[in-house]
Amino acid sequence: MGVDLIFQIAAIGIIVSVLNQLLIRSGREEQAMLTTLAGLIVVLMMIINQISTLFDTIKTVFGL
Secondary structure (H helix, E strand, O other): OHHHHHHHHHHHHHHHHHHHHHHHHOOOHHHHHHHHHHHHHHHHHHHHHHHHHHHHHHHHHHOO
16 A cells, blocks of 8 residues: 555656646646645545544554
């Protein structure tokens, strides 16, 4: 599961980077910035979900 998450995050980073460059080169800096922010939010949501799962597992292990 961890390696899959790393690959997913890397794929999102590559897609966002390519889109960002295409948008900047076509004079759409504002859309490029929004694309970058959207990518960041998606990655953060993925990480937050994993942290939540980790805490649920810890609570189960320790009977909390």
